[in-house]
Amino acid sequence: MIRAHTAADVRTAEEPLLAAGEPLMDRAAFALATHVAAELRERGHRIPGSVILLLVGGGNNGGDALFAGSHLARRGCQVHAAVLAEHPHAAGLAAARAAGVRVHELAGAPDLNDAVTALARRAGVWVDALTGIGARAPLREPLAGLVTALAAERAASPDEPVVVAVDVPSGIGVDDGAVPGPVLPADVTVTMGAAKPGLLLPPAAALAGRVEVVDVGLEGGLAGQAPAVCRLSATDVADLWPLPGPADHKYTRGVLGVVAGSQTYPGAAVLAVAGAVRTGLGMVRYHGPEIPTSLVHARHPEVVTAPGRVQAWAIGCGIDPDDAARAQEMERGFAAGLAARVPVVLDAGGLSLVHDDAHADLPATVVLTPHAGELALLLTARGEDTTREDVDAAPARHARLAAEVTGATVLLKGPTTVVAAPDGPLYAQADATPWLATAGAGDVLAGVLGALLAGYGDALAVYAEGRLAGVPASLAAAAAYVHGRAARLAAGQGTPPRPRDVIFSVRRASHGEDDISRHTTTGQGGPISALDVAVALPAAVAGLLR
Ligand SMILES: NC(=O)C1=CN([C@@H]2O[C@H](COP(=O)(O)OP(=O)(O)OC[C@H]3O[C@@H](n4cnc5c(N)ncnc54)[C@H](O)[C@@H]3O)[C@@H](O)[C@H]2O)[C@@H](O)CC1
Ligand SMILES: [K+]
Structure with a gap:
């Protein structure tokens, strides 16, 4: 069973862990990098040399992407970070720079949409880390306009880039599944600690793509909380x-x-x-x-x-x-x-x-x-x-x-x-x-x-x-x-x-059980x-x- 927990429950569960110095963001970022690499491999791309664009907002969601980007840069990817907030996650930014991520500080840029779209055109993977569970939908400007431009760019692109959303596709109603404004549809959402209601509930669920739940150590803390939304498996x-x-x-x-x-x-x-x-x-x-x-x-x-x-x-x-x-x-x-x-x-x-x-x-x-x-x-x-x-x-x-x-x-x-x-x-x-x-x-x-x-x-x-x-x-x-x-x-x-309840940060080999879904859900079927x-x-x- 997939159990989705509200943003508030996730925060409550993470508090004691953060207070005890548990490296939650490190785990999240490492798992995120692993999933991005797996997406590249699955599409037949080599990891070294692949071009990745991080869309970085001002909170910890952006921090996850910056740390993940530093892992990917160390694995030979050409990583660009479009930083869209005045004050991005400082440690994440430092780590990204140190690892060779090319940082583009675009907060307040007059030609924001053009600048980011130009970067996006060259990248095979876009990592959506604008907002996570700390934000209230819809996205505000200028991010709303940027997401609209990127969604149009993606739809028009002959070889569609892979979109990986961090925690949630930015702009969805995390707890209610609403889609009150523009959202960049994801192929995969790598979500931290537990699924969120908006990843299971319509209409937002349709924008999340495949959902991968990363174990960052919250399970114990969430065990006592009733899930907000469940999805039964076989x-x-x-x-x-x-x-x-x-x-x-x-x-x-x-x-x-x-x-x-x-x-x-x-x-x-x-x-x-x-x-x-x-x-x-x-x-x-x-x-x-x-x-x-x-x-x-x-x-x-x-x-x-x-x-x-x-x-x-x-x-x-x-x-x-x-x-x-x-x-x-x-x-x-x-x-x-x-x-x-x-x-x-x-x-x-x-x-x-x-x-x-x-x-x-x-x-x-x-x-x-x-x-x-x-x-x-x-x-x-x-x-x-x-x-x-x-x-x-x-x-x-x-x-x-x-x-x-x-x-x-x-x-x-x-x-x-x-x-x-x-x-x-x-x-x-x-x-x-x-x-x-x-x-x-x-x-x-x-x-x-x-x-x-x-x-x-x-x-x-x-x-x-x-x-x-x-x-x-x-x-x-x-x-x-x-x-x-x-x-x-x-x-x-x-x-x-x-449904995969928990995917651990190290992904299993491609012949593992987790791949069953891909083999059984290919074909379009018929009437x-x-x-x-x-x-x-x-x-x-x-x-x-x-
Ligand atoms: N819960 C957990 O256990 C963990 C959470 N982590 C990450 O931390 C995230 C939550 O981080 P934060 O609390 O910093 O919040 P977010 O990063 O989700 O959002 C805060 C940022 O978004 C901006 N913002 C808020 N509402 C907006 C709107 N409507 N339009 C445009 N911008 C808006 C804020 O100004 C701020 O810069 C999670 O989603 C996850 O990615 C991980 O780092 C580690 C583990
Ligand atoms: K996000």
């Missing part, structure tokens, strides 16, 4: 996955009640049921009119239509809340789920059930699965005027707000799926592929999540009491992971990139349908449990 999901034992039968494995699909959208029923059945559970009880029931049966003869006890509900895919009969059925399922204190997934039309506060103060075992537009409608209906654009600009904040307003767990769908409970850590899962942006994919996810929640059986009922309210959130993140993994398999892209995703689920789960 191992975490496997640990959460309910496995059938020899004594299990269909009822102990979990039964899911599904209210999905309608005359108008019959396919949603098939897809939600396919998602559930192929994720693995004891039984699906489907509630619906003749069409889509006949379609569901044609594809899944194992589905039962007789009402009875269930351990979870999945409600709302392919249902228009204005369809009175279906709306009534949704309401019945929801009320039954709440009364029995079993988990309920509300998707699509099912979200209308919480547009008013008729069911106030929901338990965290109710999981809402909106996309950005649906979340905006829900928040607006609950008195928090919100547009889709607002949600896209700050997905995590709005998911959390919806969780606080309703009490439920909120899984906000998007290229990065964000899960928020009313409290506890957020989850940010980026396991899928853009090929997954296709009709019906969300119906499959509702089925996956419903099956996983049902698989926990009555055990989850205790969480409805408010204890361990974060468990449904971790299961929702696990469902997003498996859904994304199935999509990648279906698209022919292999398994999701393996998939929602049903393809459902079909790939058993293999996705099996691969996970291997």
